[in-house]
Amino acid sequence: MGLEDLFNVVKTRFNATTEDGKDDKDSGDTAVKVPDNMLFKCPRCLNVIMTDELEKNLKVCPKCNYHSRLTAQERIQLIADKNSFSEFDADMLSKNPIDFPDYEAKQQALRSSTGLKDAVVTGECTIRGERCVLGVMDARYMMASMGSVVGEKITRAFEFATENRLPVIMFTASGGARMQEGIVSLMQMAKTSGAVARHSDAGLLYITVLTDPTTGGVTASFASLGDIIIAEPKVLVGFAGRRVIEGTIKQRLPDDFQSAEFALEHGFADMIVERKSMRRTIAHILKLHKGVHA
DSSP: OOHHHHHHHHHHHHHTSOTTSOOOTTTOSOOOOOOTTSEEEOTTTOOEEEHHHHHHTTTBOTTTOOBOOOOHHHHHHHHSOTTOOEESSTTOOOOOTTOOTTHHHHHHHHHHHHOOSSSEEEEEEEETTEEEEEEEEOTTTGGGOBOHHHHHHHHHHHHHHHHTTOOEEEEEEEOOBOGGGTHHHHHHHHHHHHHHHHHHHTTOOEEEEEEEEEOHHHHTTGGGOOSEEEEOTTOBBOSSOHHHHHHHHTSOOOTTTTBHHHHHHTTSOSEEOOHHHHHHHHHHHHHHHHHHTO
16 A cells, blocks of 8 residues: 555545544544644655655655755755855835735734745845855745735845855746735836846846745746746746647647756756755855956
């Protein structure tokens, strides 16, 4: 019996119990309560694995190499040197510029459940001793959509890096612009792109790391502007959705369209790096760039 079969059997037994926790008279089995977070079902290969096994493997499926999403804090712990991360603009909060219904309540609920103030965390850190500015988007917060706070924090991060002549590492993961902020969210595309351009004009390094998924207005702005663009394996990278594109051009797209591998093959990405090698790879690039500009 596989893990998934065992999971289904145990869940069935648990559902058959009465409210006081005792077995149903007709079940004949001893019910066992399984914690909701004990098992992980891979959305790509559909295999079920133990959560602790997944976490030991940096949240990468050992069966198919699916790189599942990390929280911002998990990503920072994985990439930055221990205790080196100093956060920027930690208390910045979004307004409701177009009075979108229930927007404030939804944000408050997300702040409570995720511990985040918005969908990106930025700050200064070292990576294997190399000083840099680090930004990490977190898909738990409204699918890391880019609203006014996300755009402002990223812009300020680039401005700090430009002023202090530091490289920027940006881990992107987003569903695109935040519709609840209307035109204000779309303005962030131009604002972040302008900040990236000024950083580039100063001769400084910008590394983009595309994680799952990177789409919409984020792809169309700062995510695509890195001097070096890295992607995790098999992540979704694109602008519009597959069905929208197929409906527009009246053609069927390749099965691997909008994957990291497709982006690499067609020159959009420079390399695909597995999570276990990400910190070492970024540190190596930082050292090489530092040597060029020494």
